[in-house]
Amino acid sequence: MKVSAAKKAQNREAILRVAERLLREKGPSGVGVAEVMAGAGMTHGGFYGHFTSREELNAVAITQALQRAACYLAKVVSDGGLEGFTRQYLDKVHLKDVSRGCPIAATATEIPRQPAPIRAAFAKGLRDYLEAGIPEGTDRADALSRHCSLIGALILARAVADHDRTLAGELLLAVQGS
Amino acid sequence: MKVSAAKKAQNREAILRVAERLLREKGPSGVGVAEVMAGAGMTHGGFYGHFTSREELNAVAITQALQRAACYLAKVVSDGGLEGFTRQYLDKVHLKDVSRGCPIAATATEIPRQPAPIRAAFAKGLRDYLEAGIPEGTDRADALSRHCSLIGALILARAVADHDRTLAGELLLAVQGS
DNA sequence: TGTACATCAGTGAACGCGCGTTCACTGATGTAC
DNA sequence: TGTACATCAGTGAACGCGCGTTCACTGATGTAC
Numbered sequence: 001m002k003v004s005a006a007k008k009a010q011n012r013e014a015i016l017r018v019a020e021r022l023l024r025e026k027g028p029s030g031v032g033v034a035e036v037m038a039g040a041g042m043t044h045g046g047f048y049g050h051f052t053s054r055e056e057l058n059a060v061a062i063t064q065a066l067q068r069a070a071c072y073l074a075k076v077v078s079d080g081g082l083e084g085f086t087r088q089y090l091d092k093v094h095l096k097d098v099s100r101g102c103p104i105a106a107t108a109t110e111i112p113r114q115p116a117p118i119r120a121a122f123a124k125g126l127r128d129y130l131e132a133g134i135p136e137g138t139d140r141a142d143a144l145s146r147h148c149s150l151i152g153a154l155i156l157a158r159a160v161a162d163h164d165r166t167l168a169g170e171l172l173l174a175v176q177g178s
Numbered sequence: 179m180k181v182s183a184a185k186k187a188q189n190r191e192a193i194l195r196v197a198e199r200l201l202r203e204k205g206p207s208g209v210g211v212a213e214v215m216a217g218a219g220m221t222h223g224g225f226y227g228h229f230t231s232r233e234e235l236n237a238v239a240i241t242q243a244l245q246r247a248a249c250y251l252a253k254v255v256s257d258g259g260l261e262g263f264t265r266q267y268l269d270k271v272h273l274k275d276v277s278r279g280c281p282i283a284a285t286a287t288e289i290p291r292q293p294a295p296i297r298a299a300f301a302k303g304l305r306d307y308l309e310a311g312i313p314e315g316t317d318r319a320d321a322l323s324r325h326c327s328l329i330g331a332l333i334l335a336r337a338v339a340d341h342d343r344t345l346a347g348e349l350l351l352a353v354q355g356s
Numbered sequence: 357t358g359t360a361c362a363t364c365a366g367t368g369a370a371c372g373c374g375c376g377t378t379c380a381c382t383g384a385t386g387t388a389c
Numbered sequence: 390t391g392t393a394c395a396t397c398a399g400t401g402a403a404c405g406c407g408c409g410t411t412c413a414c415t416g417a418t419g420t421a422c
Contacts, residue, residue, distance in 0.1 A: 001365070001366055001367075001415060001416050001417055001418095002363075002364050002365045002366075002415090002416070002417045002418050002419090003364095003365055003366070003417075003418080004365095004417085004418065004419090005418085005419095007365085008364095008365065008366095011365085011366090025291075026291055027287065027288060027291065029207065030291065032407090032408065032409085033408075033409060033410080034407090034408070034409085042365095042366065042367085043366070043367055043368065044367090044368085044408095044409085044410090045366065045367055045368060045369090045410095045411085045412085046365065046366040046367070047366095047409095047410090048410075048411080049364085049365055049366070050365095053409080053410085054408090054409065054410090098290070104334070105287065106287060107287055108286075108287050108333045108334060108337050109205065109283065109284060109285055109286050109287040109288060109333055109336075109337075110205060110287060110288060111336075111337040112276070112336050112337060112339070113203075113204055113205065113208070119337075119340065119341055120341050122337055122338065122341075123337070123338040123341035123342040123345070124341070124342075126334065126337065126338055126342075126345070127338070127342055127345050130345070140352075141348075141351070141352040141355060141356065142352070142356060144348060144349055144352040144353075145327060145331070145352040145353045145355075145356040147330075147334075148326075148327050148330035148331040148334060148349060148352070148353050149323060149326050149327040149330055150330070151330045151333070151334065152325075152326035152327055152328070152329045152330020152331070152333065153323070153326040153330070155286045155287055155329070155330065155333065156282070156286060156304065156325075156326060156329065158287075158289075158290050159286050159287075159289040159290060159297075159300055159301070159304065160297075160300065160301040160304055160305070161290070162297065163297055163298045163300075163301035163302070164301040164302075164304075164305055167301070167304070167305050167308070170319075170322060171322055171326060173319070174318075174319040174320070174322040174323040174326070175322075175323045175326050177319060177323075178319065178320060178323040179382060179383050179384055179385095179398070179399055179400075180382090180383070180384045180385050180386090180396075180397050180398045180399075181384075181385080181397095181398055181399070182384085182385065182386090182398095183385085183386095185398085186397095186398065186399095189398085189399090210374090210375065210376085211375075211376060211377080212374090212375070212376085220398095220399065220400085221399070221400055221401065222375095222376085222377090222400090222401085223377090223378085223379085223399065223400055223401060223402090224398065224399040224400070225376095225377090225399095226377075226378080227397085227398055227399070228398095231376085231377085232375090232376065232377090
């Protein structure tokens with residue numbers, strides 16, 4: 001049952017949308033062909049009409065997720081500088097919203113274990129993200145350091161969130177106020 | 179072929195040693211029963227004489243790894259304060275030495291996806307680690323924030339290390355100097 | 357505009373592989389006498 | 390101290406399951422006339 005070209009493009013979008021969500025929720029190795037296709041309303045066999053492999057899907061999903069994040073970052077930073085972004089990034093809402101939140105904080109420690117194309121996509125995406133996160137007239141090193149704090153704090157807070165809510169909150173607040 | 183009680187204890191140590199290494203190299207989901215047992219010089223069947231499940235092994239391995247890290251942290255901090263620790267933590271040697279380096283930077287983003295016992299072990303271990311990393315007379319929030327920076331920087335630097343050496347070095351340096 | 361036909365997007369069964377776990381077995385250990 | 394025997398740590402085959410990938414098939418699409 002062939003579908004129209006428009007519908008095919010739409011299906012590809014749907015696959016990527018699900019993949020981006022799973023990427024954040026379960027990491028790169030948690031993006032499964034069957035689950036992604038089911039989430040997009042299809043069966044697994046059709047997957048290879050859109051991507052050559054699970055690995056390629058992951059690389060594209062990571063690239064898109066980081067681009068989206070960089071785009072959002074640039075917007076918020078141009079409005080309220082790094083302070084404005086910090087407030088949102090370290091908010092409890094972001095702490096809980098893994099599936100739509102920062103793709104870096106959701107995947108970073110798993111990247112070194114991924115195949116080269118995925119690592120390359122992440123490296124390029126992270127660079128673009130960080131470049132987008134240096135406000136006009138801000139010292140570059142200061143801004144980079146700041147992003148390390150933000151991402152580090154969110155990662156650690158999430159890691160302990162459901163067993164040590166106190167520590168999670170303390171970490172977010174400590175970086176917020178520093 | 180039964181072995182002596184002493185040898186059995188020794189075997190358990192060997193299993194845990196390999197598990198701790200694999201935990202850092204491949205993350206919690208990369209700690210495989212067969213590989214751990216092979217690394218310890220045994221076959222997989224004997225595993226369940228030492229642990230009830232792969233999950234239990236992971237929880238114990240994480241606890242031990244974080245304890246070791248906290249112990250080391252306390253020592254370095256009591257000698258040279260957070261500055262002394264920072265220098266070592268952000269060194270290129272540590273960047274490359276994943277298998278014996280900081281277990282937090284090696285696993286943190288995968289923790290929220292692990293079963294509850296593993297998450298609990300990590301939460302407890304991270305708290306103890308951080309408490310050990312607050313030098314006498316230092317502001318608690320400042321120290322916590324500093325650890326977020328360090329861990330964040332190392333995680334990001336490792337994620338891009340082999341595709342963007344420049345950025346990796348820049349991140350380590352930025353946090354070093356801030 | 358209508359018709360015949362080639363194309364091809366998606367289906368679902370099948371395959372191979374890795375992995376956690378189980379279990380009957382082996383033979384060294386260590387205890388009871 | 391020596392011997393017989395119960396215990397039990399480790400072995401390796403086997404099982405079930407999930408997952409990535411392949412492939413013959415289906416039937417709607419869209420093109421050629």
